[in-house]
Amino acid sequence: MTxxxxxxxxxxxxxxxxxxxxxxxxxxxxxxxxxxxxxxxxHALPVGAAPDDSIQTYRQARDAQDVIRTDC
Known part of the structure; x- marks a missing residue:
């Protein structure tokens, strides 16, 4: 980043x-x-910028993750 x-x-x-x-x-x-x-x-970063491995999006998440249930 500059x-x-x-x-x-x-x-x-x-x-x-x-x-x-x-x-x-x-x-x-x-x-x-x-x-x-x-x-x-x-500012938008270039498409080839290295991703930060500490960020996981819902799109990248596995289907078998634990579901958090609330009573809201």
């Missing part, structure tokens, strides 16, 4: 983390560190 300029104050900001979008692509999340800015923005 640093990007904040769209509001143009200060250079590093990525805080990534998320997996519903279409299967990964997106890097940024929070501006600029003085009194704090803007949150994101």
């Amino acid at each position: 640093s990007h300029h904040c769209p509001c104050c143009r200060s250079v900001t590093t990525a805080d983390g990534t998320v997996l979008r519903s279409d299967g692509q990964r997106e890097a999340l940024y929070r501006c560190n600029g003085h009194s800015c704090g803007t949150v923005f994101s």
